[in-house]
Amino acid sequence: QGSGKTTTIGKLCKYLQRKGFSPAVVCTDTWRPAAYEQLKQLTEDMQIQLYGDPDNKDALDLAEKGLKHFKNQKVIIFDTAGRHKNEEDLIEEMNKLDKIIEPDESILVIDGTIGQQAGEQAKAFSHATDIGSIIISKLDGTAKGGGALSAVAETGAPIKFIGTGERIDEFEAFDPERFISRLLGMGDIRSLIEKAEEVIDEDVATKTMNNMLSGKFTLMDMQNQFEMMNSMGPMQQVMNMIPGLGGKIPKEASQMTEDKINEFKIIMSSMTEEEMLNPKIIKTSRITRIARGSGVDENSVKELLRYYNNTKKAMKGIGRRGMGGGAMNRIMGQFMK
Known part of the structure; x- marks a missing residue:
């Protein structure tokens, strides 16, 4: 919750586009006001297909319809409601969505600015559902960012991507060696x-x-x-x-x-x-x-x-x-x- 999940979906779509894929997005977030509108703006700017219905408050129904709508699509990203580890109803909804969608991978988006607390969030979710990988957002190379990385790593789920700024293209595949090099002020000529x-x-x-x-x-x-x-x-x-x-x-x-x-x-x-x-x-x-x-x-x-x-x-x-x-x-x- 509050991790920049929807913005991260836009960044992931942009990244996939650069790699030659044509992702589609399904909005199943029925809890946050204007969630669909934000996704619509992000996807329209990048000419990415979006399925959603702001009047439909049934996330499970939206997921089923989204799957049918994009049945011929190779890459589909489902935007689910942000949730706190203590919100049992939303955790249960996540488990039901997992059974309907049968995703190749479930991705947890964690806010890098919360530091070591990121580890607690990641562990709680790993107990509730299988986490395929983690994306850490708002990671600008600060000490808190380093703390979030080390804490999340303890869950055993791989960190695949990091968000390094507010712009849609400030997103990259996570490479521990490169990140530490930048954190220590040693530069990263390979990424450049x-x-x-x-x-x-x-x-x-x-x-x-x-x-x-x-x-x-x-x-x-x-x-x-x-x-x-x-x-x-x-x-x-x-x-x-x-x-x-x-x-x-x-x-x-x-x-x-x-x-x-x-x-x-x-x-x-x-x-x-x-x-x-x-x-x-x-x-x-x-x-x-x-x-x-x-x-x-x-x-x-x-x-x-x-x-x-x-x-x-x-x-x-x-x-x-x-x-x-x-x-x-x-x-x-x-x-x-």
């Missing part, structure tokens, strides 16, 4: 590479990098760079995956960096294609027009142009001498000011 492979267009990335290193870098390239950075997830999460940076960049600084990138993207959306490909032509009158069009002051436009010129200069130097920490620190430092 895998995430990049999932979300980044290789051709666009290669072209952008070649332009950066050769000195042909344009604002269009920088816009592509920002889009790739955003698709990787929140800045703080990405930084925590980089060895040597994990835990060292304050949350406020990474948030400021993210806000600045979003402001730069808005400014660039007010530029013409000619200006994006040839920033040298952006002088006083164009700066005024761009500032008005993007709803910012002229200093913000000038700041973007300074960042662009400094990045172009730094990356051209890297192209000649190879990657150096000093150049990269100067680029990142511009966002932290």
Whole structure:
């Protein structure tokens, strides 16, 4: 109860979509107000089929009808009512649902912020029904998250996934070695590479990098760079995956960096294609027009142009001498000011 179960279903669906599956969802949660509406919004955004009836308060009937509705579907996820270990009626309902659905796997969603108490919840449910696996939500790498992991592990049920943030894509298969590495601030370069492979267009990335290193870098390239950075997830999460940076960049600084990138993207959306490909032509009158069009002051436009010129200069130097920490620190430092 209160573990972010419905949101986790949306995240699991997104994960399965990325792996080539087409999951369907059945809502049998008749206890929580607006449970169906929340699922409907989540599934519509991802173009996932949903079966439910907010006027039907019989969870067992909904499960039977959902099974018939999706009889040809390979992957069906049933959203059941959240329940506390002391709610005997709901525990009994869960057992009846288990007999009707005959699931390949029953997944328990546990809130990672409750720390060691997660173990008590998991044990109580493991006595009531067979838990196939566990998903721990709201796990941001804090000490409480570590406590929840160790406590749940004692039940013997495998932890399959963890939710690492609020966004729908902040969800990943659980790997103990990687999690501990991030928890200790040692980074997780393997996850970073895998995430990049999932979300980044290789051709666009290669072209952008070649332009950066050769000195042909344009604002269009920088816009592509920002889009790739955003698709990787929140800045703080990405930084925590980089060895040597994990835990060292304050949350406020990474948030400021993210806000600045979003402001730069808005400014660039007010530029013409000619200006994006040839920033040298952006002088006083164009700066005024761009500032008005993007709803910012002229200093913000000038700041973007300074960042662009400094990045172009730094990356051209890297192209000649190879990657150096000093150049990269100067680029990142511009966002932290």
